[in-house]
Amino acid sequence: MTTPLDHIRNFSIVAHIDHGKSTLADRLIQLTGALEERDMKEQVLDSMDIERERGITIKAQTVRLNYRAKNGEDYVLNLIDTPGHVDFAYEVSRSLAACEGSLLVVDASQGVEAQTLANVYQAIDNNHEIVVVLNKVDLPAAEPERIREQVEEVIGLDASNAVLISAKTGLGVPDVLEAIVHQLPPPREGDINAPLKAMLVDSWYDAYLGVIVLVRIIDGVMKKGQTIRMMGTGAKYLVERTGVFKPARVNVDELGPGEFGFFTGSIKEVADTRVGDTITEDRRPTAKALPGFKPAQPVVFCGLFPVDAADFEDLRAAVGKLRLNDASFSFEMETSAALGFGFRCGFLGLLHLEIIQERLEREFNLDLIATAPSVVYRMNLIDGTVKELHNPADMPDVVKIASIEEPWIRATILTPDDYLGGILKLCQDRRGIQADLSYVGKRAMLTYDLPLNEVVFDFYDRLKSISKGYASFDYHLTDYREGDLVKMSILVNDEPVDALSMLVHRSAAEKRGRAMCEKLKELIPQHLFKIPIQAAIGGRIIARETVSALRKDVTAKCYGGDVTRKRKLLDKQKEGKKRMRQFGKVDIPQEAFIQALKMGD
Numbered sequence: 001m002t003t004p005l006d007h008i009r010n011f012s013i014v015a016h017i018d019h020g021k022s023t024l025a026d027r028l029i030q031l032t033g034a035l036e037e038r039d040m041k042e043q044v045l046d047s048m049d050i051e052r053e054r055g056i057t058i059k060a061q062t063v064r065l066n067y068r069a070k071n072g073e074d075y076v077l078n079l080i081d082t083p084g085h086v087d088f089a090y091e092v093s094r095s096l097a098a099c100e101g102s103l104l105v106v107d108a109s110q111g112v113e114a115q116t117l118a119n120v121y122q123a124i125d126n127n128h129e130i131v132v133v134l135n136k137v138d139l140p141a142a143e144p145e146r147i148r149e150q151v152e153e154v155i156g157l158d159a160s161n162a163v164l165i166s167a168k169t170g171l172g173v174p175d176v177l178e179a180i181v182h183q184l185p186p187p188r189e190g191d192i193n194a195p196l197k198a199m200l201v202d203s204w205y206d207a208y209l210g211v212i213v214l215v216r217i218i219d220g221v222m223k224k225g226q227t228i229r230m231m232g233t234g235a236k237y238l239v240e241r242t243g244v245f246k247p248a249r250v251n252v253d254e255l256g257p258g259e260f261g262f263f264t265g266s267i268k269e270v271a272d273t274r275v276g277d278t279i280t281e282d283r284r285p286t287a288k289a290l291p292g293f294k295p296a297q298p299v300v301f302c303g304l305f306p307v308d309a310a311d312f313e314d315l316r317a318a319v320g321k322l323r324l325n326d327a328s329f330s331f332e333m334e335t336s337a338a339l340g341f342g343f344r345c346g347f348l349g350l351l352h353l354e355i356i357q358e359r360l361e362r363e364f365n366l367d368l369i370a371t372a373p374s375v376v377y378r379m380n381l382i383d384g385t386v387k388e389l390h391n392p393a394d395m396p397d398v399v400k401i402a403s404i405e406e407p408w409i410r411a412t413i414l415t416p417d418d419y420l421g422g423i424l425k426l427c428q429d430r431r432g433i434q435a436d437l438s439y440v441g442k443r444a445m446l447t448y449d450l451p452l453n454e455v456v457f458d459f460y461d462r463l464k465s466i467s468k469g470y471a472s473f474d475y476h477l478t479d480y481r482e483g484d485l486v487k488m489s490i491l492v493n494d495e496p497v498d499a500l501s502m503l504v505h506r507s508a509a510e511k512r513g514r515a516m517c518e519k520l521k522e523l524i525p526q527h528l529f530k531i532p533i534q535a536a537i538g539g540r541i542i543a544r545e546t547v548s549a550l551r552k553d554v555t556a557k558c559y560g561g562d563v564t565r566k567r568k569l570l571d572k573q574k575e576g577k578k579r580m581r582q583f584g585k586v587d588i589p590q591e592a593f594i595q596a597l598k599m600g601d
């Protein structure tokens with residue numbers, strides 16, 4: 001039996017990172033009895049290990065909660081969890097498009113932050129009703145009244161009904177459930193007798209069930225045995241199972257209008273299911289498809305190569321498997337003179353890159369080398385053609401290039417006043433153009449236009465360290481602008497290491513070249529010979545360092561008969577070697593590739 005529309009509430013929780021979204025979600029799950037106390041692990045929604053360890057939410061999840069309200073009526077509340085990090089803004093937007101309301105969680109000791117703004121504006125764009133939740137009122141530093149005013153002033157939301165809670169202690173959380181029922185609207189449309197019309201919200205690969213597709217039903221019913229059609233791709237599948245997450249997977253007979261749930265069928269790959277597509281019944285299709293979403297565009301690319309060339313096939317299988325689960329991750333084969341066979345991979349941002357690399361290494365047991373991350377440049381060639389450059393190694397001959405354009409972003413940074421000077425300098429050093437500076441209470445709100453190229457490496461780390469972690473940051477891509485960019489090559493022992501070459505602004509080339517050479521000098525171990533490290537633009541050397549020669553060998557101290565000790569040392573050395581890559585005669589450790597790019601200012 002399906003639930004009547006007016007007893008359904010579909011909502012997401014939007015918040016700045018660490019303001020307590022996952023903790024609140026856990027509480028809501030616990031209060032509605034969806035989980036036994038003993039099953040309640042902290043942050044049940046963050047299911048991947050890496051999410052749990054890093055304390056961030058990557059993939060959007062949903063949970064169905066059954067709630068008996070104070071008025072005695074039974075409601076179905078579908079909580080759609082959204083990721084908080086900027087790299088995953090796309091996942092946020094598609095989750096929001098599938099529901100009618102949001103809880104805006106704001107830390108009552110911190111107030112509005114950059115991602116609070118970015119996320120709540122997205123919710124407003126999606127016509128959401130919004131319940132303001134002021135969290136962490138248990139903290140001595142909490143100032144709910146002040147933050148309530150701030151929410152009204154800065155965001156322009158009515159916060160007079162704001163719910164004051166501590167997600168940690170549970171204080172006030174029951175009021176959140178009542179607010180969901182009374183302040184958020186039920187699904188706006190939905191006709192159970194109309195032809196099936198459902199939105200494909202998400203899909204992922206499950207080792208037992210194959211591809212699981214998360215849907216929001218608009219009209220009609222979805223049930224086992226139906227042949228459904230994806231209106232965008234035209235693909236047809238037989239529905240084998242329908243169900244919901246509570247948060248454990250539970251099968252149900254059918255899904256009706258306004259409901260969230262999943263289905264499985266004989267779908268081979270996540271790529272066959274396009275997020276935002278409209279699903280209908282093949283026999284009795286709906287007349288009009290839903291508007292759909294723009295697919296996520298990778299903005300950062302880098303090469304991933306196995307440390308051991310023999311692992312290439314394993315890497316191929318692993319990236320293929322990951323892609324099954326994450327359609328925003330793209331890859332194509334690449335060969336590098338220095339690194340051999342690997343893949344050029346596209347990511348939504350740096351965090352996404354790190355997470356994928358970590359998953360490949362951890363879940364698939366691979367040793368990888370990641371090359372310098374690069375944004376997508378546009379090359380306007382003299383013959384009038386335009387070429388997109390994902391890899392600095394593929395840069396056309398400079399004489400053929402009329403101009404180069406690079407992507408720019410609009411960044412919003414909120415920071416306590418004390419750190420404003422340092423942050424202005426950072427933005428200025430990164431070729432930023434200030435668009436606005438205003439105040440949110442005692443904090444400065446900076447709006448800057450910046451080249452993405454200057455942000456991908458370590459901007460976020462730098463911002464955090466300058467502001468002791470207090471500044472918050474959010475950005476979106478705006479446009480492409482022409483820039484005076486040059487290709488900088490790095491030579492180790494007189495051989496160019498293509499994996500370390502990058503495009504830089506001419507004005508920053510020398511400084512960056514010097515910093516990279518210095519960093520590499522620290523990272524490349526001594527060898528039996530001297531190793532020059534150079535940075536060059538075209539044929540011109542702009543920086544140089546030298547790793548001096550090593551004299552002793554590791555076993556020199558083990559004279560005499562202690563064979564086991566000798567072997568141990570040699571094994572250890574071999575182990576170390578495994579994580580290195582040979583360039584000509586030089587071993588470069590894996591971490592050098594990323595470390596060399598993270599330099600201080």
Ligand SMILES: Nc1nc2c(ncn2[C@@H]2O[C@H](COP(=O)(O)OP(=O)(O)OP(=O)(O)O)[C@@H](O)[C@H]2O)c(=O)[nH]1
Pocket residue numbers: 015016017018019020021022023024055056057083084085135136137138139165166167168169
């Ligand atoms: N004192 C106090 N701490 C809280 C409260 N709610 C959450 N926290 C803590 O704040 C930190 C962040 O909470 P999370 O729930 O992980 O934050 P989040 O917004 O879900 O973060 P992401 O999922 O990474 O976006 C955790 O250490 C929580 O224990 C609260 O009401 N009071």
